[in-house]
Amino acid sequence: MMRLLGALIVVVSLTLAVGACAPGQPMGAAGKSSTTSNTAPAASVGAIQVIEPWARPAVGGGNGAAYIVLKNGGAADKLVSAKSDVAKAVELHTMEMSGSMMQMRPVDGIDVPANGQVELKPGGYHVMLIGLNKELKPNDTFDVRLQFEKAGPVDVKVQVRQP
Numbered sequence: 001m002m003r004l005l006g007a008l009i010v011v012v013s014l015t016l017a018v019g020a021c022a023p024g025q026p027m028g029a030a031g032k033s034s035t036t037s038n039t040a041p042a043a044s045v046g047a048i049q050v051i052e053p054w055a056r057p058a059v060g061g062g063n064g065a066a067y068i069v070l071k072n073g074g075a076a077d078k079l080v081s082a083k084s085d086v087a088k089a090v091e092l093h094t095m096e097m098s099g100s101m102m103q104m105r106p107v108d109g110i111d112v113p114a115n116g117q118v119e120l121k122p123g124g125y126h127v128m129l130i131g132l133n134k135e136l137k138p139n140d141t142f143d144v145r146l147q148f149e150k151a152g153p154v155d156v157k158v159q160v161r162q163p
């Protein structure tokens with residue numbers, strides 16, 4: 001069991017090294033969400049709209065990352081977990097600087113501010129897919145169930161595409 005855990009940690013570090021979670025666009029792009037704001041939601045639950053779920057292409061057996069924009073038209077909520085049959089484990093991660101290195105770490109939830117939005121995007125929050133059960137090829141789709149603290153669960157189709 002410890003050996004498996006060790007192997008998993010190695011895989012996660014390798015993925016980090018090759019850039020599945022690598023820093024994405026410069027932070028300057030963060031405030032400009034006009035391209036996503038006008039997009040029809042892929043799904044919605046309660047006051048929450050799930051917009052443009054997508055994932056990077058990735059090899060089977062490796063790790064992947066999925067991204068989404070969560071818009072909230074109501075009171076503050078929180079994305080508390082994600083599940084999918086596409087990977088052996090699914091976690092919510094963030095990226096942060098550790099010295100001069102960008103590193104990712106699991107978080108216990110991602111706040112969705114009242115009457116606002118949060119973006120899961122390269123270089124920031126992401127849905128981490130650990131141990132993919134199949135290759136993720138461009139234009140493939142797979143299902144992810146997002147669980148919100150207040151709004152409850154919602155199923156979304158995630159599309160694979162190049163960043």
Ligand SMILES: [Cu+2]
Pocket residue numbers: 021065093094104105126128
């Ligand atoms: Cu990650």
